[in-house]
Amino acid sequence: MFPSNGAKVNMTGPLLVxxxxxxxxxxxxxxxxxxREVARGRSRTPWVHTGDGVELDAVELAAAARSAVEQALAAAPPGPVAGLGVASMAESGVLLDRHGRPTAPVIxxxxxxxxxxxxxxxxxIGGERxxxxxxxxxxxQWSLTKQRWLHRHRPTSAAAAVRRLNVAEWIVRDLGGDEGAExxxxxxxxxxxLASRTWWPETLGFSGITESLLPPLHAGGESWGRVRxxxxxxxxxGATLTVAGHDHQxxxxxxxxxxxxxxxxxxGTAEALVRTVAPGLPADAVAALTTGxxxxxxxxxxxxxxLLGGTEGGLTLxxxxxxxxxxxxxxxxxxxxATALAGTPVEVATDDRGVVLRGIGDGVGPAQVWRAALERITAEAGVLHELMSRAAGPVAGLVAAGGWARSEALVAVKERVLGPVARPPVTEAGARGAALLAGLAAGVLTDLDELPPPAESLL
Structure with a gap:
């Protein structure tokens, strides 16, 4: 399914970040x-804990992001950088004044x-509606309630804002790109x-904002301008910029x-199931999914x-x-x-206090406990997996990635419960996806359906 280490590698063409x-x-x-991945960089996200909660400074975040890119390019082979794609966490937003300066912390x-x-x-508004x-x-979790909080508790900062961007959109703008809403x-x-892909006046009003605060929609994988x-x-x-969307996608x-x-x-620490489906699911399917x-x-x-559903499976492990x-x-x-066991008498449960073990009797050791934990978190993921299939049709292929996907015992349980599981040789999937989308935006890659498949890193 994936190229071997012996595949021919092009080291002379343009690079994508x-x-x-x-x-x-x-x-x-x-x-x-x-x-092929040829270099990496990493920088800590600069959250701070305040009396209100967890937040950060947008300028410091941009500096941290730039540091990660600088590290990667310092370790990369020579060659022109054709494109830079930026994916990010969702929901958190950056408020900007008329000079493009942040007016409030990023919650x-x-x-x-x-x-x-x-x-x-x-x-x-009502939950069902x-x-x-x-x-x-x-x-x-969503942006609208935090924006209402800012409007109520930081009215001066909220009033000074003329633009609100998501995190990846802010980073692209800070590098010289266009404003848009991916x-x-x-x-x-x-x-x-969801259905019309237009802004909803009622929830904008709930948050104390108007549509003018939000930029026009702009698709990921297209050019958002160039680095200044x-x-x-x-x-x-001069590299072409693009927003590569939500990090999971x-x-x-x-x-x-x-x-x-x-x-x-x-x-990862949080397990996320990300299913790609055709648009236009019926209303009852959307209701079933959101209820679940x-x-x-x-x-x-x-x-x-x-479709995106999550558990705390990695945290449990x-x-x-x-x-x-x-x-x-x-x-x-x-x-x-753990894999060699026919079964386990242990039951792993979770509650607000953490993990609870039951059935710890004579002859129970670490292997039985570990097997029970793997069964537990896979069952939780299986509930989401089956709900997605009932609402949108059967899965075409299942790919596991992230740190816990390296557990052979976990993958064995997943294959028994969920079906065949592929594990591509990719370390930083979100960043690699952003690089491929940058390739599309820059014209280095031309066919969305023929993107380079996952390949072994050259590191």
Whole structure:
């Protein structure tokens, strides 16, 4: 399915840079035009904890993102940089004044300072109606309630803003690109109507803003302008810019799992299932998905929707290993023992306090506990997987990526429950997807359906 190490590599053509501005860090990769990763860089996302919650400074975030790119390019082979694509976490937004300067902190997407505003959204709009129009379950993650919080608690900062951008859009603008609203990121705001792909006046009003604060929709993978000539990271100057959308969807592109019916199982601390589907699911399907905690929104690729559901599977595995006095370095010995078991008497459960183990009797050891944890988190993912299939049709192919996808025992359980699982040789899927989308924007790559498949890194 994926090229071998012996595949011929083009090291003489233009280079593509992908940047994934994530919750924990900004990851940058440099890839060749045939999709081989040749350099990486990383920089911490500069969150701070305040009396209000978790937030960051937009200028500091741009500097951190630029640092990751600079590190990657410093380690990359010589050659022109044709394009830079930027994917990012969603929901968090940057407010800008008329001079393009940030007016307020960027609130973390997972911050819960907007609990009151979420309750008000339920009372004023209604959960079923909100979900039907936006494709989002009603809970405290989306941009609209945090914007209402800013309007209420930081009125001067909110009033000074003339533009609101998502994180990837802000980074592209800071590098010299155009302003726009990329559809996959816009789908996570609570302001975009799913069916019509237009802004919803009612939720804009709820947040205390008008449509003029938001830029026009602009597709990912198209040119968003060029890096300015005086860019401090000199090798970037003149490169074509693009927004590569929500990081989960860029990751699906990066591992070759973005065709209709494809599903990415992103196995990190939070496990995310990302299913690409044809647009236009019926209203009852959207209702079933959102009721089950799955979001429905526009994909970074054209003419596609994205279904996204998540669990805390990776966190559960980390906690179970810690309870056993182990870490991921023990998997080479623990995984085969867990796989060899016919079953396990142990039950792993989770609640607000953490992980709970039941059935610890005579003869139970780490292998039985580990097998139970793998069964538990796969069952949770299986519920989301089956709901997606009932609503949108069977999965065409399942690809696992992320740190926990390296567990042979976990993949064995997944294959028994979910079906065949491919594991491409990709380390930074979101950044690689962003680089490929930059290739499309720059004209280095010309066919969306013939993007370079995942290949072994040259690092």
């Amino acid at each position: 992908g940047l994934d501005v994530g919750t924990t860090s900004s990851k940058a990769v440099v890839v060749t035009a045939d999709g 973390a997407w997972h911050d819960r300072r907007d609990r009151v505003e979420v309750d008000e959204l339920a009372a004023e 909100f979900s039907a129009v936006t494709g989002l379950p009603l809970w405290g 559809p996959s990121l816009a789908s996570r705001t609570g302001w975009l109507q 000539a005086d860019e401090p990271v000199g090798r970037l100057a 860029s990751a699906a592109v990066g591992v070759g799992a973005a065709g209709i019916g494809d599903e990415l199982d992103s196995c 905690g799955i979001t429905v929104g526009w994909h970074v690729l054209p003419d596609r929707w994205c 980390t906690r179970v290993l810690a309870m056993l006095g182990l870490d991921s370095g023990a998997l080479a010995e623990l995984d085969p023992r």
